[in-house]
Amino acid sequence: MEEREKMGYWLGIVFSCLDVLCVAVFCDAFLERKTRGLRFVVGALLCGVLSYIATIFVSHISEESPITLLKFAALITVYFVFASLFYLGKFWMRLLVVLLAYAIFTLLEFCVLYSLLALLHIHYDEYVSNMVLYFTGVTITYSLKFLLFSAIKRIHRPVVASSGNIKWAPLTIGFPLISLVGITIYYYLSMSGKMTATFVLFASGVLLATNVVILILIDLTEKDSLGQERQRALG
16 A cells, blocks of 8 residues: 555656646747756656645645645746746746646546547546556556647747737736636536536536636737737837
8 A cells, every 4th residue: 555655656756847847848939048058957847746735735634636726826826936037038928837837737637538438428537446447548648748849849839928918918918717627617517427427528628728728819810910010020
């Protein structure tokens, strides 16, 4: 039993570090780094450990499920500290990027989880207790996270010179926040049997698509803002 608990702790730290690396890849697409190399990697790993500690702390003070808004708030705080330490940019822009990153990869996790639950017609407890199935789900989830965020990083380049994007950043923050609140409600309803896995999968997919649309709007708005700045410079 002790060996299994130790393995669980180490896996938790590994997954937390992978999540921070996902956030870093996403931040690279929208924010300019302050530092690179070994210093950045060590900082990302330390933030991964810190995010795991935050998760454990929340689970100890809350007797509810680990999928709670309190956990979301703790992890978002750690990721925002990470973005503030290692990336340039205004407060609202860094917060927006972190919230979008967290909302998107959380929704991806739910899409994979509820796809498996719906396809196999099993309950969440059965999924967690089946190690082969659980690690299959984890592998698929992290593969999708890195593939999606790497694609976004390849397509989008951080725009630091433009200040126009800051005006709409506070307004856009509401969308990923609503998504996280929504997914929390869906989770509790599904765990109590009041909502089917298929419906949660559909709802998660809609929220995921909404946040992706926000990314497209950010890209279009930045390009428009840059175009206006160039016109002013030429004029």
